[in-house]
Amino acid sequence: MQSNERQPFVYANMRLAFILLITCFAAWGVAANMTDPLVKVFSKIFTMSNFQSALVQFAYYGAYFCLALPAAFINVRYSYKTGVLTGLGLAFLGALAFYPASISMTYGFFLAALFIMAAGMSILETSANPFVMAMGPRENATRRLNLAQAFNPVGTNIGVFLAGALILPNLNTASAEERAAMTQDALNAVRAAELQAVMTPYVGMALVLLVIWLLIAFIKVPRTENAGTSAEQETHDGFTHTLKRLMKLPQYRWGVVAQFFNVAAQTCVWTFTIQYVQEAIGGSEASAADYLQYSLIVFLISRFVMTWLISIFRPTVLLSLLGFAGVALSLYAAQAADMSGVWAIVALSACLSLMFPTIYGIALNGLGKDTKFGSAGLVMAILGGAIMPMVQGAAIDAYGATVSYVVPAACFLIVAAYGVFGVRHIKD
Numbered sequence: 001m002q003s004n005e006r007q008p009f010v011y012a013n014m015r016l017a018f019i020l021l022i023t024c025f026a027a028w029g030v031a032a033n034m035t036d037p038l039v040k041v042f043s044k045i046f047t048m049s050n051f052q053s054a055l056v057q058f059a060y061y062g063a064y065f066c067l068a069l070p071a072a073f074i075n076v077r078y079s080y081k082t083g084v085l086t087g088l089g090l091a092f093l094g095a096l097a098f099y100p101a102s103i104s105m106t107y108g109f110f111l112a113a114l115f116i117m118a119a120g121m122s123i124l125e126t127s128a129n130p131f132v133m134a135m136g137p138r139e140n141a142t143r144r145l146n147l148a149q150a151f152n153p154v155g156t157n158i159g160v161f162l163a164g165a166l167i168l169p170n171l172n173t174a175s176a177e178e179r180a181a182m183t184q185d186a187l188n189a190v191r192a193a194e195l196q197a198v199m200t201p202y203v204g205m206a207l208v209l210l211v212i213w214l215l216i217a218f219i220k221v222p223r224t225e226n227a228g229t230s231a232e233q234e235t236h237d238g239f240t241h242t243l244k245r246l247m248k249l250p251q252y253r254w255g256v257v258a259q260f261f262n263v264a265a266q267t268c269v270w271t272f273t274i275q276y277v278q279e280a281i282g283g284s285e286a287s288a289a290d291y292l293q294y295s296l297i298v299f300l301i302s303r304f305v306m307t308w309l310i311s312i313f314r315p316t317v318l319l320s321l322l323g324f325a326g327v328a329l330s331l332y333a334a335q336a337a338d339m340s341g342v343w344a345i346v347a348l349s350a351c352l353s354l355m356f357p358t359i360y361g362i363a364l365n366g367l368g369k370d371t372k373f374g375s376a377g378l379v380m381a382i383l384g385g386a387i388m389p390m391v392q393g394a395a396i397d398a399y400g401a402t403v404s405y406v407v408p409a410a411c412f413l414i415v416a417a418y419g420v421f422g423v424r425h426i427k428d
Contacts, residue, residue, distance in 0.1 A: 007137045009144060013222050014135040017081075020219060021135075022151045023212050024084060024128050028121045029155025030162070030205060031091065033296065035060055035114065036270045037163040038198070039389070040285060045194050046107050047176045050275070054393035057267055059111040061386035063118035064125070064379055071126035072376035073239075080131035081221045087124025088213040091117050095206035102199035105191055110198075117202075122379060129360055130375040142315060142361030146307040149357035153300035160296050162201040164289040170197035171285060242373045251426050252374060255363025256381045258418035262355045264384030265326065265411035268392045269348050270295065275401040276345055280337050291342055295349040302353035315358045316422030323416025326351035330409035337402040348408070355415060362422055384411070 010018045035056060043053035075083045094117025101109040132148045133141040172190045179187055246252050273295060277288035309318060326348055333344040360378055367374045388407060395404035 007139060009140060010136045016219055017216075017221050018132065018135050018148070020212070020216050021084070021128055021132060022148055023215075024088070024124055025148050025152045026155035026158070027088075027091075027205075027209060027212060028125055029152040029157075030159040031095075031117060031121055031155075032060070033156040033159035033270065034163050034201060034205070035159075036267075037160070037168060037274060037285075037289060037292070038110075038114075039271050039393075040274050041167060041171065041194075041198060042107060042110070044171060044176075044285075045191055045198075047179055048107075050272075050393035050396045051390060054271070054390045055111060056114060057271060057389040058386040059114045060118040061263070061267065061382050061384070063115045064122040065383040065386065067119040067122035068126045068376040068379035068382075069373075071123040071379070072373045074123065075127055075130075075372045075375075079221070080127045080134070081216070083123055083127030084131065085213060085217055087120045087122070087127060088209055088216070089120065090123060091120030092206050092209040092213065094118070094120055095202045095209060098199045098202035098206075102192075102195040105188065105195055110195075113202075122382075125382075126376050126379040129357075129379075130364065130371050133361070133364065133371070138365075142358065142365065143307065143310055145361050146303070146310055146354075146357045150300075150303035150307050153296055153303050153353070157293065157296045157300055160289065160293050164286060164293060166201050167197050168286045168289050170194060239373065242370050245370055246367075246374055246377065249367075250421075251365070252363045252367065252377070254418055254421055255359055256377050258415050259356070259359050259363070259378050259381035260384035261388075261411040261414040262352075262359055262384070263382045264388035265348075265408040265415065266352050266356070267385035267389050268408040268411065269330075269345065269352065269405075271389050272392060272396065272401055272404065273345055275396060276333070276405065277342055279401040280342050281339055291346060295346045298346055299349035299353050302350040306354040306358075310354070310358070314423070315354075315362060316419050316426055318354055318419075319358050319362075320416050320419025320423060322351040322354050323412050323419050326412030327409050327416060330405045330412060334403055334405040334409065341402065345405070351412070359415070359418065362426060 038056045039050070039053045042048065042056060043050060046053075071083055071087070074086055094113055094115070097113035097116055098110070101113045129145060132145050136144050171194055174182070174190065179190070182190070270292060273292045274285055274288040277283065277291045278285070306318065329344045329348050329351065333341040333348075336344065363378055364371055364374050388411060392404045392407040395407055
């Protein structure tokens with residue numbers, strides 16, 4: 001531990017790049033968590049079931065799965081910086097596409113815009129995470145990634161705030177029955193106003209992404225410290241051989257599984273917080289969204305606390321403890337259906353705060369030239385955020401929002417199991 005403290009946290013010639021890259025971590029936090037309330041928003045605007053509206057998350061996280069591997073090829077062929085710029089550019093186009101989507105007033109167009117934006121975020125995240133790990137000594141790479149990821153919840157809080165301030169209050173109060181009784185012209189007028197509210201923050205985010213792209217494009221990144229060096233390209237022996245090596249490593253193989261269920265738990269918890277709160281204590285969508293904001297404030301504070309704790313305790317020990325705590329809180333919320341259950345849902349964010357960067361850092365530790373493809377596999381595991389919300393959405397339609405929290409409980413259990421595996425078999 002003492003030897004790690006004497007080493008630089010970030011290489012001196014990478015500090016500016018590190019600071020600018022932190023804005024990317026915040027950016028995909030804004031995108032992801034501004035999207036979470038859209039499940040509830042679209043279910044109301046287009047009068048759909050929770051299962052149908054959960055296609056929002058399927059489009060978003062499905063894009064992560066589809067684009068992570070192409071991102072790895074970009075990083076191997078060129079550099080992490082090229083991957084970051086490609087991701088930012090594609091995300092800009094997707095966010096901008098919300099404008100024509102709002103004019104068309106079709107659910108499919110919005111899903112397409114989300115897919116394009118998330119495709120860019122997938123490339124961005126596949127590039128940025130290992131880029132951060134390569135910006136300093138290997139010995140403190142996991143801690144450095146935890147610090148960079150600590151700024152992700154800054155973005156998540158902004159995203160939820162924008163949704164709560166610009167989208168949810170502008171939803172028409174008409175119920176599904178009242179909408180069904182409207183004339184088509186009246187219904188179209190209501191939908192147009194609501195979709196205008198959906199479009200505004202996304203177009204604003206597109207402009208912010210463009211500014212970040214320009215700032216990163218004009219900085220110089222020394223290739224000697226960039227893991228995308230020509231030397232690495234010369235020794236890389238292809239995707240098939242890399243995949244075989246990766247699949248032989250239990251640390252990596254089970255890390256991908258754990259990441260799948262970690263992202264699944266996170267997406268399920270935050271996506272259906274509004275529904276849970278409304279079922280447990282009542283209130284409007286806007287008032288219920290306050291508790292989602294509280295959750296993300298807890299997440300933000302906990303990220304910095306966990307970055308400090310991880311310098312004292314083994315990451316795998318913390319991962320297992322928080323995984324089991326997540327199971328207990330989810331099961332409690334599933335049977336409570338009152339204010340205490342709501343606060344249990346809020347507390348789940350403290351458990352989630354450590355998980356993504358820690359699983360990522362543990363699974364990639366020591367992969368060397370295979371890190372870029374290894375990173376792609378871990379980002380592809382974000383597919384859990386596409387699949388499990390639909391499972392929970394179906395559970396809500398059948399049993400209610402309260403009982404549905406057994407779904408994230410099962411996800412947390414698998415993450416806890418990876419932590420126990422790490423305690424026994426991984427030297428971190």
